[in-house]
Amino acid sequence: MSLLRDLYQEVILDHSKSPRNSAQLSDANRQADGYNPLCGDKVTVYLKVEDGVVEDVSFKGAGCAISTASASLMTQAVKGKGLAETEELFKRFHGLVTGKAEEGAELGELMAFQGVSEFPVRVKCATLAWHTLQAALEKEAGIISTE
Amino acid sequence: MTTGQSMTAAGSSSIGESRLDVEQIRQDFPILGQQVNGKPLVYLDNAATAQKPRVVIDAIQEYYQTYNSNIHRGVHHLSQVATEAYEKARVKAQRLLNASESREIIFVRSTTEAINLVAQTFGRERLQAGDEVVVSAMEHHSNIVPWQMICQEKDARLRVIPINDKGELLLEEYERLLSERTRVVAVTHISNALGTINPIEQMIEMAHQYDAAVLIDGAQGAPHLPLDVQALDCEFYAFSGHKFYGPTGVGVLYGKGDLLDSLPPYQGGGEMILSVSFEETTYNVVPHRFEAGTPNIVGAIALGKAIDYVTHIGLERIAYHEDELFRYATQQLSGLPELTIIGTADSKASITSFVMDDIHAHDVGTILDQEGVAVRTGHHCAQPVMDCFEVPATSRASFAFYNTKEEVDVLVEGIGKVIEVFK
Secondary structure: OHHHHHHOOHHHHHHHHOOOOOOOOOOOOEEEEEEEOOOOEEEEEEEEEEOOEEEEEEEEEEOOHHHHHHHHHHHHHHOOOEHHHHHHHHHHHHHHHOOOOOOOOOOHHHHHHHHHHHOHHHHHHHHHHHHHHHHHHHOOOOEEEOO | OOOOOOOHHHHHOOOOOOOOOHHHHHHOOHHHHOEEOOEEOEEOEOOOOOOOOHHHHHHHHHHHHHHOOOOOOOOOHHHHHHHHHHHHHHHHHHHHHOOOOHHHEEEEOOHHHHHHHHHHHHHHHHOOOOOEEEEEOOOOHHHOHHHHHHHHHHOOEEEEEOEOOOOOEOHHHHHHHOOOOEEEEEEEOEOOOOOEEOOHHHHHHHHHOOOOEEEEEOOOOOOOOOOOHHHHOOOEEEEEOHHHOOOOOOEEEEEOHHHHHOOOOOOOOOOOEEEEOOOOEEEOOOOHHHOOOOOOHHHHHHHHHHHHHHHHHOHHHHHHHHHHHHHHHHHHHHOOOOEEEEOOOOOEOOEEEEEEOOEOHHHHHHHHHHOOEEOEEEOOOOHHHHHHOOOOOEEEEEOOOOOOHHHHHHHHHHHHHHHHHHO
């Protein structure tokens, strides 16, 4: 059970059951859709970006515990952050879930996703919202797929 | 290793007995003895692909080690041996399906290729603007997309037989869809996502009232039910080798001989021709007309071995054992209040799809995997089915004749773990 407990940490279970910032953002000025064809997870990330800062962020979508919790915790992590800082955070998060975490990388609550690195097929679940966030920031058209 | 040496399972579990000696049979499948994540492997993903008995694995090795050669070409010894083995495999498939002639058996890559072949030959030749192709709401994507493609090209219309909330086709709606415009009915024998066994005999008869041709997607049907294509009277029946305990990359398309004779080739190339000049090409006879290029020779031969193995045990006995297992699994899983079975048709086979309250299938799959239990999670390449039931994905346990009640118990215990993690 210990590997499973590492994956499904309390904070992840909490955010998957009660996701934060899970609603359409009425004054969003950027948004993107993400899709993981492997499991059918879909997420839309809404952003309000002002003067290079993520003023507000939310998401909507249906998915597994890992992808829902990741989206929820991501919104908390990037709210109020500058764009470069957000980009850097994604880089560190990606390193964390793929088992290539940088030494001493500051990730706060996102550290809960460390256990994902033991489950390679679940990396896409953990990063779907982040990829979608990145697409929204880059204002890429169309749906972002994990494939 | 000589061929036919290790037909142990069926041989030792005497044929007269109605019950399978499952423990003995399991010895024939080398993969089943291993541990996964520190637990004995419980392989319940048979609808995705089945495991291979030793006779099949040995046949592959034997081919490459002793008679690897191209077929229908060389006058040399090895080519003759390979050709004979390949054509023998065709006869084995013919007998399995009870087709009247071996030329009615076309070796393809997969069920998917078989359906594409029919869509691109029969469909291309026979469909006209305004014609209709009837599929069902429970089809695998591979029995939807090839028809969508040809319908688009021919300006024909794809019609869909709806299903009820048990996952059964609505036959009265099917009757209503059929008309003089119906050219093809393409329907699955057993639903890969729901386990429903469709009443194909009746459906074929109904289609024939309107002179429509019928293709049966037998990817899930062939490994689990005894078949007789002459009695069924379907125009086409397709199945995959790898779900039939054979290798990947080979499949079978049965087609009625006269019909196949009247169809244009699928792909151009070697083997499918009689003579070629730059002015004109004469196509080969059936089935070679539909087998352009060097086929999956070893795949067909090894599938032949799988057919020997399965038919030696007997599909009736296999169906009986699997049905018992399936009923036991359904009973055990139905007892869990957190779990809902998707697909509760009166007639079902060896597939149990389920969803769990507030727990996504993907999480179920990961936790079960930690218990050594392999199930499929996702939309099972049947997104329209998921839409019907308004679920994004299901977990699916699918059984084969080498599975046991004890393995079902491990699955149920594993689901207990899932509930524990998420409680």
